Amino acid sequence: MSCWHFTVVLRIPASALGFKYLREWKEFLKKHEDDFSWEEDCFCESLSEDFPSVFNWGFNEFKDPDWRLDQRDPEHPDIVPGPFLDYYLRDDYPLMPDDNSFGAENYIRCLDEDDMKQYLPIYQSLFPLFTLKDMENVRECVFEYYDGSDAPYLYSLGWQ
Numbered sequence: 001m002s003c004w005h006f007t008v009v010l011r012i013p014a015s016a017l018g019f020k021y022l023r024e025w026k027e028f029l030k031k032h033e034d035d036f037s038w039e040e041d042c043f044c045e046s047l048s049e050d051f052p053s054v055f056n057w058g059f060n061e062f063k064d065p066d067w068r069l070d071q072r073d074p075e076h077p078d079i080v081p082g083p084f085l086d087y088y089l090r091d092d093y094p095l096m097p098d099d100n101s102f103g104a105e106n107y108i109r110c111l112d113e114d115d116m117k118q119y120l121p122i123y124q125s126l127f128p129l130f131t132l133k134d135m136e137n138v139r140e141c142v143f144e145y146y147d148g149s150d151a152p153y154l155y156s157l158g159w160q
Helices: 022-031 059-063 113-126
Strands: 004-013 043-045 084-092 107-110 139-146
Touching: 004 113, 084 113
Parallel strands: none
Antiparallel strands: 004 084, 004 139, 043 084, 107 139
């Protein structure tokens, strides 16, 4: 039975973590596959990857191991392309009908300084050289989605 989720994640693009090519990202995911899960207080590969095909690139290009993760669509330069790494803060499943806004309450925000300081040790546990400055690339993404469909793409401010 499919159902709605209410999810809160901290999301960062792979390119902001220092990964330059898709092959490096895939190697990192494979190395950590036993460490990741889509549960609260865990890192995982984002389920709502933004494949460049959404922004006029072809799907096959994103399968190329030499694909540069920092490439942006010239028509949408403000949209940061995925893939992303998520840290799950909350995942309510199933979301009760009375609590469901059907995605109307989705939002994204930059972290304030207190949030950055609070969550920095979590990122440093996986990336020891991660700094407070690096935390500026982390976004809190709050979204509701139906598990029979993809979760919405959210990272760039104003894009929903």
